Amino acid sequence: MTSFPHDTAGEPDPLRALDLERLRRRTSMKWRTYPEDVLPLWVAEMDVPLAPPIVRALTDVLALGDTGYPVGTAYAEALAGFAARRWGWDGIAVERTAVVPDVMLGVVEMIGLVTQPGDPVIVNPPVYPPFFTFVAHMGRRVVEVPLGADLRLDPAALEEAFARATADGGRAAYLLCSPHNPTGTVHTAAELAAVAELAERHGVRVVADEIHAPLVAPGVTFVPYLSVPGADRGLSLMSASKGWNLPGLKAALALAGPGAAADLARMPEEVGHGASHLGVIAHTAALREATGWLDALLLGLQANRRLLAELLAEHLPQIRVHPAEATYLAWLDCRALGLGDDPAQVFLDRGRVALTAGPPFGTGGAGHVRLNLATSPDILTEGVRRMAVAVK
Structure with a gap:
């Protein structure tokens, strides 16, 4: 697959459109969780205006009073077209897709189809x-296989875990994050093909969370898991939520490889009822009509990645930032600052800046923070600047 061309003609950088005063009028989680003296750079919401094609689509349906239940395959067709144009992948078969309320609830449903409680x-x-x-809540057992020292997948560790998980002939699933959150790593075609081969050899079912797929940096290639050899029995969840800042407009798509079609068909019909009709319309409009807006955003995010590296080098050189290839998140190693396992609490208390704490990310999270640079x-x-003040 080849990386996509950027087409930002006439599109301004959406990250520069809103000032702090206007953002503080928002009532969503990012802006209302903390007091007003805290600068929020934490949860995955972007400080951007909604893309105009999405605004038009929602305005039109609201004017019609078209606020009923979702139906049809327009969303899946829009994603198939986007995947073909963006990633050179024509493997999305509409009949092997299903609308789900959002990606994580879709993950729960997919894992429920291929595992049993205790697996x-x-x-x-x-x-x-x-x-x-989510995995613990549904009665499954989480098995950690940490990323390697380079923050990439570790095939040897995965093979060992797959073999151990299925040694007694039982079921097991592998929940793949692609692109990876919080590191921003984009898995290569070779890495994903290795995953598929290992999964097939050991009978492990792969469920891929690909919600950040639209957010790859310029020149970087995203490879859908279901596009690699051997992934026929895989399941994937995709959405326009992260790419176009639509988490409040609930809708996502579950995708099945040819060998997983029967599994997806067993998903109860009522699962799809949790998606919002307005969400389906918004996500469809994003994928069909707002790719120029997305490209302008991606260039703005790349500029912010460079800016963040420069700012940290100047003000907090002890912090190591992992060079992300995707997402709008930065994974910061703060261990050299000596702030303990949860530096985010120190930055909040002393600097009045909210970041996402590292320990809940599991092994390798202590001493780290995740910073949202979509602002x-x-x-x-x-x-x-506030982070630097906090450690003086």
Whole structure:
């Protein structure tokens, strides 16, 4: 697969559109969890205006009073077209897709289809904290296989875990984060093919959370898990939620490889009722009509990655930042600062800047924080300044 061309003609950087005063009028989690003197650079919400094609689509349906239940395959068709244009992948078959309320609830449903209570679910920490909480809540056993020292997948460790998990002939699943949250790592085609081969050899079912797929940096290639050889029995969850800042408009898609079609068909119909009709419309519009807006965003995020590296080098050189290839998240190693396992609490208490604490990401999270850089350069600069104040 080849990396996509960027087309930002006439599209301004959405990260520079909103000032702090306007952002503080928002009522979502990012802006209302902490007091007003705290600068929030934590949860996965972007400080951007909604892409105009999405606004138009929602305005039109609201004017019609079209606020009923979702139906049809428009969302799946839009994702198939986006995947073909963006990733050179024509492997999304609409008949092997299903609408689900959001990616994590879709993950729960997919794991429920291929495992039983008590079965192991393998994850790669440091990884998105809900991987632990959702899996535990559904009565499965979390098995950690940490990323390697280079923060990439460790094939040898995965093979050992897969073999151990299925040694007694039992079921097991592997919950793959692709691109990886919090490190921003984009798994290569070779890495994913190795995963598929190991999973097939040991009878482990792969469920891939690919919610950050639209957010790869310019020049970087995203490879859908279901596109690699041997992934026929895989399941994937995708959404426009992260790429276009739509978490409040609930809708995602579950995708099945050819060998997993029967599994997806067993998902109860009522699961799809949890998706929002407005969410389906918004996500469809994003994938079909708002790719220019997305490209402008990706260039802005790349500029912010460079800015963050410069700011840390100047003000907090002890912090090591992992060079991310995707997402709008930065994984910061703060251990050299001597702030203990949870530096985020120190930055909050002393600097009044909110970051996401590292320990809930599992093994490898202690002494780290996750910073959301999907904001304006001015706010990002102020955030690092506050972090520096906190350690003086």
